[in-house]
Amino acid sequence: xxxxxxxxxxxxxxxxxxxxxxxxxxxxxxxxxxxxxxxxxxxxxxxxxxxxxxxxxxxxxxxxxxxxxxxxxxxxxxxxxxxxxxxxxxxxxxxxxxxxxxxxxxxxxxxxxxxxxxxxxxxxxxxxxxxxxxxxxxxxxxxxxxxxxxxxxxxxxxxxxxxxxxxxxxxxxxxxxxxxxxxxxxxxxxxxxxxxxxxxxxxxxxxxxxxxxxxxxxxxxxxxxxxxxxxxxxxxxxxxxxxxxxxxxxxxxxxxxxxxxxxxxxxxxxxxxxxxxxxxxxxxxxxxxxxxxxxxxxxxxxxxxxxxxxxxxxxxxxxxxxxxxxxxxxxxxxxxxxxxxxxxxxxxxxxxxxxxxxxxxxxxxxxxxxxxxxxxxxxxxxxxxxxxxxxxxxxxxxxxxxxxxxxxxxxxxxxxxxxxxxxxxxxxxxxxxxxxxxxxxxxxxxxxxxxxxxxxxxxxxxxxxxxxxxxxxxxxxxxxxxxxxxxxxxxxxxxxxxxxxxxxxxxxxxxxxxxxxxxxxxxxxxxxxxxxxxxxx
RNA sequence: GGGCCCGUAGCUCAGCGGUAGAGCAGGGGACUUUUAAUCCUCUGGUCCUGGGUUCGAAUCCCAGCGGGCCCA
Numbered sequence: 001x002x003x004x005x006x007x008x009x010x011x012x013x014x015x016x017x018x019x020x021x022x023x024x025x026x027x028x029x030x031x032x033x034x035x036x037x038x039x040x041x042x043x044x045x046x047x048x049x050x051x052x053x054x055x056x057x058x059x060x061x062x063x064x065x066x067x068x069x070x071x072x073x074x075x076x077x078x079x080x081x082x083x084x085x086x087x088x089x090x091x092x093x094x095x096x097x098x099x100x101x102x103x104x105x106x107x108x109x110x111x112x113x114x115x116x117x118x119x120x121x122x123x124x125x126x127x128x129x130x131x132x133x134x135x136x137x138x139x140x141x142x143x144x145x146x147x148x149x150x151x152x153x154x155x156x157x158x159x160x161x162x163x164x165x166x167x168x169x170x171x172x173x174x175x176x177x178x179x180x181x182x183x184x185x186x187x188x189x190x191x192x193x194x195x196x197x198x199x200x201x202x203x204x205x206x207x208x209x210x211x212x213x214x215x216x217x218x219x220x221x222x223x224x225x226x227x228x229x230x231x232x233x234x235x236x237x238x239x240x241x242x243x244x245x246x247x248x249x250x251x252x253x254x255x256x257x258x259x260x261x262x263x264x265x266x267x268x269x270x271x272x273x274x275x276x277x278x279x280x281x282x283x284x285x286x287x288x289x290x291x292x293x294x295x296x297x298x299x300x301x302x303x304x305x306x307x308x309x310x311x312x313x314x315x316x317x318x319x320x321x322x323x324x325x326x327x328x329x330x331x332x333x334x335x336x337x338x339x340x341x342x343x344x345x346x347x348x349x350x351x352x353x354x355x356x357x358x359x360x361x362x363x364x365x366x367x368x369x370x371x372x373x374x375x376x377x378x379x380x381x382x383x384x385x386x387x388x389x390x391x392x393x394x395x396x397x398x399x400x401x402x403x404x405x406x407x408x409x410x411x412x413x414x415x416x417x418x419x420x421x422x423x424x425x426x427x428x429x430x431x432x433x434x435x436x437x438x439x440x441x442x443x444x445x446x447x448x449x450x451x452x453x454x455x456x457x458x459x460x461x462x463x464x465x466x467x468x469x470x471x472x473x474x475x476x477x478x479x480x481x482x483x484x485x486x487x488x489x490x491x492x493x494x495x496x497x498x499x500x501x502x503x504x505x506x507x508x509x510x511x512x513x514x515x516x517x518x519x520x521x522x523x524x525x526x527x528x529x530x531x532x533x534x535x536x537x
Numbered sequence: 538g539g540g541c542c543c544g545u546a547g548c549u550c551a552g553c554g555g556u557a558g559a560g561c562a563g564g565g566g567a568c569u570u571u572u573a574a575u576c577c578u579c580u581g582g583u584c585c586u587g588g589g590u591u592c593g594a595a596u597c598c599c600a601g602c603g604g605g606c607c608c609a
Binding site: 156157171241242243244245246247248249250252273274276310311312314315316317318319320323324326328329332333336347348349350351379381382384385400401432433435476479480482483484486487493494496497498501507509510511512514526 | 539540541542543548549550551552558559560561562567568570571572573574604605606607608609
């Protein structure tokens with residue numbers, strides 16, 4: 001059982017052309033956890049295509065849904081805009097977009113794009129309704145209103161009054177959709193009332209009259225709209241988040257309506273879990289949005305895909321980057337899978353689908369996975385050290401480690417990782433990952449130095465006189481000097497390095513000492529070596 | 538009150554009917570040059586609990602308990 005067999009199994013279980021769909025209401029920003037669904041859809045699409053099935057990936061923007069998040073509006077806009085279709089609410093961030101919906105949808109479309117998720121088509125419900133494509137579904141829903149009410153009652157235990165009709169008319173007077181109630185379908189028009197008190201979060205204007213609910217004048221309620229999308233686009237596969245999978249919840253309702261009202265078998269479904277941060281679901285409204293946003297800036301796209309791809313969809317992913325090594329480990333595991341995919345020998349067992357995991361983690365679906373897997377990737381932990389040592393040329397160092405110049409792609413990857421490392425050090429890294437040079441005073445821990453170690457430090461200072469031509473010029477030279485002087489004093493390498501770390505950073509281990517010393521001000525180094533070497537034991 | 542998912546090593550997770558696994562963490566060792574690197578090695582699990590099915594159960598079924606998300 002490979003870890004990503006869920007995608008291959010799904011692909012193997014269907015025949016013929018496939019239409020994969022997802023949709024989202026653009027009511028605010030997306031957080032990292034909500035990207036799991038789109039990644040899963042993308043992976044399914046790739047698996048279907050790998051099997052040779054003609055597959056279309058659709059992504060819908062449900063932008064005629066009513067505005068109901070007043071936190072994102074200015075106070076004077078709340079009364080005016082709450083309840084209007086998102087597509088008709090002005091962009092709160094000035095005039096960079098045509099509407100509130102376009103602004104926030106644009107953000108998540110850009111995010112998807114950055115993750116290599118490229119739906120064949122984005123459709124906007126605010127564009128679809130005016131074309132009349134939804135009209136047959138609206139008419140059917142109205143003609144079968146008793147069946148709709150019965151389905152709601154039976155599936156969701158929601159009892160609508162007998163005059164209730166499954167349509168949301170946009171008020172011709174105030175433009176709100178969340179405040180209207182329709183009744184008396186006569187085959188061409190419905191009677192509409194825009195009520196001040198239908199919902200608590202928005203207030204209607206009180207208008208009433210007859211409206212023909214077609215051509216964009218009205219929208220279907222969410223459950224019916226979802227079912228209508230399945231019919232309109234011929235959707236065959238649509239997983240959804242587990243939040244919709246509850247008995248009598250959205251999915252159940254829409255499936256019942258699809259069967260009973262639109263007379264179509266609903267698409268293949270499975271529910272996927274979320275991404276928890278520190279044991280809690282990510283939520284902008286619960287104050288975890290900031291963490292979510294930061295994670296996106298620390299974990300690059302390939303590793304983010306990897307995070308979602310390597311776990312089965314029905315398992316919760318626990319990800320707790322705060323003060324932990326979760327992020328470095330994510331990179332390390334990615335690199336291990338990459339190395340294995342490239343055919344290199346790797347420690348430990350591998351998930352049997354590791355080549356798929358790697359391939360599905362790549363942004364470019366058509367990339368040569370073998371070539372990509374073979375690329376040089378500097379270990380995250382190593383970069384975290386280099387980034388903290390002054391004066392280190394990480395690119396040169398990486399090239400030296402690789403043994404040949406970096407390719408353009410590898411250089412770009414290095415830059416990506418360096419940026420990630422810096423953000424990680426700022427936002428998440430545990431204290432032990434942070435390197436602090438004790439500049440002002442010798443660390444208290446240096447009291448643990450024994451006589452041999454002190455003698456070694458003093459001798460090292462003497463061997464590297466300030467200002468002279470033979471001052472160690474670089475990390476290699478320092479490293480050589482350290483080994484030579486240690487040997488003279490009969491000190492093994494471990495004790496010698498321990499002494500240096502204690503004297504400079506107050507720990508018994510640290511980054512490669514030669515480069516550490518080479519990166520520091522030379523006079524300071526000599527002074528510290530003498531001080532540590534001279535302190536009475 | 539109801540639904541769904543998950544409880545496997547300290548942590549994150551594989552395994553999903555045939556002798557309990559990996560990574561990381563932890564212990565020990567090697568290293569005259571990647572010293573927070575690398576390599577070797579070890580430790581560590583009543584597979585949540587209790588029943589049942591089976592020649593055989595972490596795996597299937599039932600019931601609890603615990604956690605999470607959602608719907609009421």
